[in-house]
Amino acid sequence: MAILTSSIARKVAMALSGLFLVFFLLQHMVVNLTAVINPETYNSLSHFMGNDGFVQFLLQPILMFGFIFHIVMGIVLEIRNNNARKIKYNTYKGNRNSSWMSRNMIVTGIMILLFLGLHLYDFWFPEINYKYIETNPLDLERYYPHLLDKFADPVRTGIYCLAFIFLMLHLWHGFSSAFQSLGWNNKYSRAIRGFTRFYAVAVPFGFIFIALYLYLIQ
């Protein structure tokens, strides 16, 4: 219950779910990279993740919960924070004391959420449809062609790249911010911030690279 009422408990929950999603991103990017390195590996990894009971019925629901929790809590906090200042300032100089990224987590977050809708439409729904609704026979080779098919479209590739930029901005503040929320502000914080910022750029850049690569080879 405390999670629903106390500001700090919410903040800690936001940080923990955020860190979990950050870790998931890395895993996702590494799997995607195999599509560049070796499509066969990509196919077999995809097949494994799509059919292994542990991944499907334990990890996937946990991931979904993590996403939904982070999103819903983010929106709840945003509403509460807006109510904390009902009358706005006439003159407000946010950039004098804080970064754009830190002040616009809801904006970058919503952009990522919109992208997530497209992403599920592109990959998750067709997969569920294929496996559970049409109950097609197993086909170990179908994943890579489906991926190529999606990234043949320049508009879609562009939208994906743009979304990764928003992801970058979101992570730039969010990843290091999670440590502060958990109470980690000490002599290691500079190093942590350095690492989180590197991560915030490197991982989305990896995704962009993969998307462009898949588009350009066709």
Added chain:
Amino acid sequence: MKLTLKIWRQKNKDSKGEFKVYPIDGIEGDMSFLEMLDILNEQLINNNEEPVHFDHDCREGICGTCSLQINGQPHGPDRLTTTCHLHMRSFSDGDTIVIEPFRATAFPVIRDLVVDRSSFERIQQAGGYVSVNTSGNTIDANAIPVNKHDADESFNSAACIGCGACVAACKNASAMLFTSAKISQYSLLPQGKIEATERVLNMVRQMDEEGFGNCTNTGACEIECPKGITLVNIARMNREYTAASLKKPLSNSWS
């Protein structure tokens, strides 16, 4: 110096306020910002107009009474400076200065630029103290050893004057910098550790009840704080709160 002041005027808590523009002349660089407002008020009184109400007391940067959002920044453009210590040399001839009250739902405007900051007092009352018996058997302060580092840190936190600039600066109007400073100043000292669990839980609960926003770690508060209170305090509070919430249900307290 010739200036144009754009000041928020509001009759009382319930009335709708608005900005009024006042030209002012003859301002010197070594006047303080509040002196400048004093001069404006004298002029207004001479013209049979209502003077601008603003908060002030010590005028030496230690009481935390002065406030004001000046050109979009609490306590104006200078770092580590309260409004009473802000000099007019920080502005230049011909400037337009927008002066607003601190804005937060938990800091309602009472009149013009004066806001009600008693929400801060209620947070303090919820646990910002140590229970000591002072009836004739006071113990020598030096009887309890405190290491220098903790003593200094505690002193730094205790430098918070409760002005509310952190709330005013925060895009979420969060009071976490203030609350965490008030928690830290005790939690670092042995005397404060005894009631630490209850203190952090009660003060944070009061902070939330007052309607302050949630901290999103933008860091605006520590930049604008006239007393240099840092985010380290908030991290400490988060840590203590998390530990206290886990510990409380296991303790044998009945409250």
